Amino acid sequence: KRKGFIFDLDGVIVDTAKYHFLAWRNLANSLGIDFTEEENEQLKGVSRVRSLEKILDWGNKSISQEEFDRLMAHKNEEYLAHVDRMDEDELLPKVAETLEYLKEQNQAIALGSASKNARRILEKVDLTDQFDAIVDGTDVSKAKPDPEVFLIGAKALDIKPEDCIVFEDSVAGVQAANIAGMVSIGIGDKYVLHEADHIFRDFTELSKDFLQELIRK
Ligand code: G6P
Ligand code: MG
Numbered sequence: 001k002r003k004g005f006i007f008d009l010d011g012v013i014v015d016t017a018k019y020h021f022l023a024w025r026n027l028a029n030s031l032g033i034d035f036t037e038e039e040n041e042q043l044k045g046v047s048r049v050r051s052l053e054k055i056l057d058w059g060n061k062s063i064s065q066e067e068f069d070r071l072m073a074h075k076n077e078e079y080l081a082h083v084d085r086m087d088e089d090e091l092l093p094k095v096a097e098t099l100e101y102l103k104e105q106n107q108a109i110a111l112g113s114a115s116k117n118a119r120r121i122l123e124k125v126d127l128t129d130q131f132d133a134i135v136d137g138t139d140v141s142k143a144k145p146d147p148e149v150f151l152i153g154a155k156a157l158d159i160k161p162e163d164c165i166v167f168e169d170s171v172a173g174v175q176a177a178n179i180a181g182m183v184s185i186g187i188g189d190k191y192v193l194h195e196a197d198h199i200f201r202d203f204t205e206l207s208k209d210f211l212q213e214l215i216r217k
Pocket of ligand 1: 010045051116117
């Protein structure tokens with residue numbers, strides 16, 4: 001059967017969370033706000049605007065719209081400086097192989113990311129051509145856990161939501177997949193991602209037999 005396999009980008013295909021962390025931490029610290037790995041965890045899958053709102057909330061700060069826009073632009077510039085140094089070496093283990101295998105099996109493949117930088121990152125790691133559809137932060141108006149991004153992806157692939165499988169590293173993303181009625185596969189910590197239908201540490205743990213099962217069902 002032809003299924004739709006929808007991949008989140010940050011934390012699933014590439015480990016960009018570390019770059020988001022560095023840039024958000026600098027921004028938070030410049031406002032006198034503490035920013036730890038734990039807080040960073042809560043920003044995974046969360047849009048750029050919502051992330052800054054949350055940081056300001058944590059620090060009990062309110063700023064003007066102008067300052068807000070300036071900080072967001074600055075954060076993105078700093079983040080992109082890291083992104084522009086990326087290459088294929090930054091692909092997470094067995095991601096490229098998994099995409100290739102699904103392609104060989106004639107499966108439909110989409111990207112479903114909240115990032116407005118998604119296309120730029122796919123170019124850097126030379127994966128753009130592997131996707132039949134790319135849905136990113138420039139295509140959606142509602143952030144995960146709203147299922148919009150994955151539903152648009154399913155539509156673009158012309159596959160019913162219930163025949164789609166989503167790979168996600170964030171809690172909000174797993175919830176979005178569940179709400180969309182798709183099979184959710186958490187990539188990461190089994191306690192953090194306990195709401196997912198299946199959870200794996202990374203793609204090295206995900207066998208071809210398991211992928212075949214998803215295709216057959
Ligand atoms: C992903 C990341 C988030 C990030 C969001 C927006 O969901 O997990 O940490 O804030 O994309 O990314 P952007 O590249 O548009 O700032
Ligand atoms: Mg992610």
